[in-house]
Amino acid sequence: MSLSILTFGIAKDITGSAVLEWPYDKPLTVGELQVQLLERYPAFRTLASLRLAVNKSYAGPDTPLYPGDEIALIPPVAGG
Amino acid sequence: MAAEWTQDELLRYSRHFALPEFGSSGQERLRNSAVLVVGAGGLGCPLLMYLAAAGVGRIGIIDPDAVSLSNLHRQVLYTSEDLGRPKAEVAAKRLAALNPHVEFEVFVEALLSENALELVSRYDVVADGTDNFATRYLVNDACVLTGKINVYAALYRMEGQVAVFNYPLEGERRSTNYRDLYPDPPPPELVPNCEEGGVLGVLPGIIGAIQAAEIIKVLSGVGEPLIDTLLLWDLAAHRQQLISIPKQPGLVIEKLIFYEQLCGSLVTKPATQTMAHEIKPEILRSWLHEGKDILLIDIREPYEFDELNIGGENIPMAELPFQLERLQSGATIVLVCKTGSRSELGVKLLVGQYGLQDVSRLIGGVEGYLGGDF
Numbered sequence: 001m002s003l004s005i006l007t008f009g010i011a012k013d014i015t016g017s018a019v020l021e022w023p024y025d026k027p028l029t030v031g032e033l034q035v036q037l038l039e040r041y042p043a044f045r046t047l048a049s050l051r052l053a054v055n056k057s058y059a060g061p062d063t064p065l066y067p068g069d070e071i072a073l074i075p076p077v078a079g080g
Numbered sequence: 081m082a083a084e085w086t087q088d089e090l091l092r093y094s095r096h097f098a099l100p101e102f103g104s105s106g107q108e109r110l111r112n113s114a115v116l117v118v119g120a121g122g123l124g125c126p127l128l129m130y131l132a133a134a135g136v137g138r139i140g141i142i143d144p145d146a147v148s149l150s151n152l153h154r155q156v157l158y159t160s161e162d163l164g165r166p167k168a169e170v171a172a173k174r175l176a177a178l179n180p181h182v183e184f185e186v187f188v189e190a191l192l193s194e195n196a197l198e199l200v201s202r203y204d205v206v207a208d209g210t211d212n213f214a215t216r217y218l219v220n221d222a223c224v225l226t227g228k229i230n231v232y233a234a235l236y237r238m239e240g241q242v243a244v245f246n247y248p249l250e251g252e253r254r255s256t257n258y259r260d261l262y263p264d265p266p267p268p269e270l271v272p273n274c275e276e277g278g279v280l281g282v283l284p285g286i287i288g289a290i291q292a293a294e295i296i297k298v299l300s301g302v303g304e305p306l307i308d309t310l311l312l313w314d315l316a317a318h319r320q321q322l323i324s325i326p327k328q329p330g331l332v333i334e335k336l337i338f339y340e341q342l343c344g345s346l347v348t349k350p351a352t353q354t355m356a357h358e359i360k361p362e363i364l365r366s367w368l369h370e371g372k373d374i375l376l377i378d379i380r381e382p383y384e385f386d387e388l389n390i391g392g393e394n395i396p397m398a399e400l401p402f403q404l405e406r407l408q409s410g411a412t413i414v415l416v417c418k419t420g421s422r423s424e425l426g427v428k429l430l431v432g433q434y435g436l437q438d439v440s441r442l443i444g445g446v447e448g449y450l451g452g453d454f
Contacts, residue, residue, distance in 0.1 A: 006319070008312055009236045013383070018317065046398035047266065057324040058261075072321060074312065076262045079235035079279055080123045080211040 001025070001067035003033070011050065011073035014043045024067045030054065031061030033071065050075045083111075089181060093135055106300035107135060111181075113299045114138035116203040118191050118219055120167040121145070122284030123209030123233050123291060125157040130292035131207075132175040132182050136299065139175070140203060141168040142187035154281040191215055193336040196222040205295055208232045209288065213265045214339040220245060220258035224333045229298055232258060233291040238280050240287030242311040243325070244294050255307045256325045263328055283315055357427045359440045361449045364414060375411040378446070379426050380418055390416065390449050397422055397429075404434055413439045420445040 005020040012018055022033070030052055038044050051058055053072040054065065065071070085104075090097070096107050115136050117124050120143040131139055147155070147162040147170060155167075162170045172184040191199065191210075200206055200222045208219045208230055216234070223230040223246050230245040247255040290311070297303040312321040359367075367374055376392025377400075378385050385394040392414075395403050407413055413436065415423040423441035430436040442449060 006321070008239055008314065013381070018314070018319065043396075043398075045402075051262065053321075053323045056321060058326055072312070072323065074241075074310070074323065076213070076266055077234045077236035077239065077241060078211060078213045078216060079237075079277070080119050080121050080209045080233070080284070 003028075003065060003067070004070045006070065006072045008073060009075040009077045010047070011044075011075050014041050014047075015073075022071070024065070028065045029061060030059050030063040030065060033065060034061065037073075047075055086181075089135070092179070092181075096134070101302050102300060106302055109300050110135050110296065111137045113205070114140070114203040115205045115207060115295060115299075116140040116142065116200060117207045117209060118142055118215065119209035119211060120155075120157070120171045121151065121209065121211060122154045122235065122279065123288040124167075124171070124207075125155045126285050126288035127207055127209055127233075127292045127295075128171055128175055129157065129178065130289060131295060132179045134292075134296055135179060135181060136295075138183045138185065138203075140185040140187065140199070141171050142189065142191055142199065143168045143171075144188060144190040154279065154284050156285065191218060191222075193218060193338060196336060197226060200228055201226045203228065205229045205231055205298060207291060207295055208234075209291065216258060217265060218336065218339045221333050221336055224254070224257055225336070227254075230257065231291055231295045231298065233287050235279055235283055235287060237277055238283060238315045240283060240290070240311075240313045240315070242287060242290050242294060242306060242313075243309060244298060244305045244307050247298070247305065247307045256327055257333075259331055259333065260328045261310060261325050263331065280315065286315065287313065357431065357440050358443050359414065360443050361451075364442055364449065367412075367414075373411045375407065375409060375413045376416065377407070377413060378416045379422060380416075380446075384418065388446060388450070390446055392416060397426055400426060400429060401434065404436075407436060411438075415439065415441045416446060416449075417441075418445045419447055 001024040003022040003024050005022050007015050007018055044050065051074045053059060053074060054063055055070055093107050096102050097104055113136055115131055117128055117139060120128065120141050128141065145167050146164050147158045147167055149163060152158060157171050157174050166188040168186045168188050172186045176184060196218055206219055206223050206228055208216055210216055220230055229247055232245055233240060233242045245257040249255055294305050297305045308325050310323045310325055312323065378389055378392050378394045379397045381396050382394055415426040417423040420441065420443050427439050427441045430439045
């Protein structure tokens with residue numbers, strides 16, 4: 001079982017990939033996934049303003065995740 | 081109320097009149113509207129061209145910058161002959177030739193906390209086409225405080241974001257705004273701007289045109305604008321996402337603040353910088369030659385360091401606050417970046433916020449030091 005993680009902006013640079021398949025071994029919340037991401041990609045520590053959407057809606061840390069969920073990592077961008 | 085259309089206008093807007101859901105009522109609403117375009121750069125150019133062509137009645141253009149050569153690969157309102165001229169003035173002249181029925185107001189200045197409320201309050205919609213976080217938070221807060229709609233777009237390399245903020249809903253309620261999306265700005269210069277991170281020239285053309293479409297939809301009442309919704313568009317593979325934005329509980333914007341400090345950046349580059357904290361390439365060369373006790377820190381991202389470097393240690397900008405102990409070894413710290421603009425903020429961060437004493441930055445960055453053509 002797995003989650004699908006889409007990355008945008010600098011999150012794509014940090015993970016090196018636009019789409020990640022993320023293992024889902026046991027029930028997981030958004031906050032717990034963020035901790036897992038941080039362990040694998042320490043650079044996310046500095047991205048306090050990173051927003052995370054679950055199935056196309058922004059989600060807070062307590063939101064539960066289920067196998068097959070689509071997660072989007074959306075850091076702020078400023079270019080114009 | 082509805083003023084007569086001239087023969088020129090009837091022909092000029094005939095395809096709008098023919099559009100069933102738009103018609104003369106939609107055109108009338110455009111004519112009676114005023115839009116302030118903040119930033120006449122990559123997004124601002126296509127945005128302004130389509131707003132002017134469409135017949136928005138009054139358009140304000142605010143931008144403190146002059147046209148430079150590196151603008152021309154994407155800022156399609158300007159030509160090589162415009163180099164050095166104020167963007168807002170050149171833009172207004174071109175656009176007046178495009179559509180003489182539009183009234184233009186030109187502001188060759190930066191949008192600041194001091195002038196934002198007065199300016200924003202004179203328009204119906206503000207288009208955020210700026211290139212820095214400080215002005216984006218300022219535009220947002222000024223729109224919330226004056227009850228104006230903020231049509232937002234932003235770019236990163238090959239990606240764009242678009243949303244409609246602070247749209248009036250039933251009663252006194254307003255739709256979500258930029259702070260519902262991003263309550264706090266990212267750490268200084270963590271997210272590279274176009275100058276540092278690059279941008280595909282055609283990207284602002286696409287995203288700016290979408291931004292123009294949202295403004296025209298909002299003003300004319302046609303279609304479904306991106307209310308409480310963020311459009312993400314990755315041009316690399318045409319990945320598109322519509323993400324719903326929930327309200328941030330407890331979010332209140334009461335007054336404008338000092339956005340430069342909030343975002344750790346400066347809206348405009350002041351002429352006087354901290355000269356004492358700058359060293360020229362030849363000074364660094366002689367220090368290295370003499371074996372002077374310096375701590376050379378390259379604050380670019382690791383991938384940039386791997387591509388090209390002049391030695392030293394690679395600690396990305398955003399990592400600096402976590403490495404303070406190591407930085408306080410007593411040696412002179414020299415910060416190095418690509419062209420010398422990120423390191424300016426690095427010095428500010430280490431000296432201003434963390435109180436380190438002996439910190440300098442390399443003028444011109446790695447590119448200036450190596451002196452090649454990049």
